[in-house]
Amino acid sequence: MIELELIEECRKGDFRNFRKVVASASPFAFSVAFRILGDEDIAKDIVQETMVTIWRKIGNIKSKEAFKTWLYRITYNKCCDYLRKKKVNAEVRADEKGWKFISDTVFSERNPELENKEIAMIIKVLTERLSPRQKAVFVMCDLEELSHEEISEITGMSKRNIKANLHFARKRIGEMVERYI
Numbered sequence: 200m201i202e203l204e205l206i207e208e209c210r211k212g213d214f215r216n217f218r219k220v221v222a223s224a225s226p227f228a229f230s231v232a233f234r235i236l237g238d239e240d241i242a243k244d245i246v247q248e249t250m251v252t253i254w255r256k257i258g259n260i261k262s263k264e265a266f267k268t269w270l271y272r273i274t275y276n277k278c279c280d281y282l283r284k285k286k287v288n289a290e291v292r293a294d295e296k297g298w299k300f301i302s303d304t305v306f307s308e309r310n311p312e313l314e315n316k317e318i319a320m321i322i323k324v325l326t327e328r329l330s331p332r333q334k335a336v337f338v339m340c341d342l343e344e345l346s347h348e349e350i351s352e353i354t355g356m357s358k359r360n361i362k363a364n365l366h367f368a369r370k371r372i373g374e375m376v377e378r379y380i
Contacts, residue, residue: 228273231271231339231343235282252273282331
C-alpha cells in the first residue's frame with residue numbers, strides 16, 4: 200500500500216509526498232467509513248479527518264505493514280466517534296418498499312455495478328439492527344475481508360469478541376433476509 204521511503208519523507212514534513220499517501224490510502228479509508236456509516240458525504244468527511252490525523256502522527260509509523268492497520272484503526276475510531284456524537288445506531292428503518300428496492304437492485308440484470316447510493320441503502324437496511332460493534336466487525340470481516348487478527352488490532356477487541364459479534368451480525372442479517380426476500 201505505502202512504501203516506507205514515502206512515510207520517511209512525510210516524517211520530514213514533505214507535503215508533496217503526503218499527497219501520494221492520501222491518494223493511496225483514501226480509497227481504503229473511504230470504503231470502511233462508507234460501509235460503516237452508509238453515507239457518502241459523511242464518509243468523505245471521516246476520510247478527511249483521518250488524513251489530518253495521519254499527517255499529524257505519521258512519525259509513529261514504524262513499518263509499511265503497520266500503516267494499513269493504523270489507517271483502519273483511525274478510520275474505525277473516527278466512525279465510532281461520529282456514531283457516539285450523533286447517537287446513531289440505525290438511521291433507516293426498512294419497510295416493504297425498502298426490501299423490494301434491495302431485491303430488485305440485487306437481482307436485476309440491468310446494471311452489474313451498483314452506485315454508492317444503492318450500496319448504502321442495501322448496507323443500511325441489512326445492518327440497521329446491528330450494534331455498532333457488530334456492524335463494524337461485519338463490515339471489516341465480510342466486506343473489507345480483513346482477518347480477525349487485523350480486526351482485533353484495529354478495534355482492540357479480542358478475537359473471541361470478534362467471532363461472537365460476527366456470528367450475531369451474520370445471524371441477524373440472515374434472519375432479516377429470510378423474512379423479507
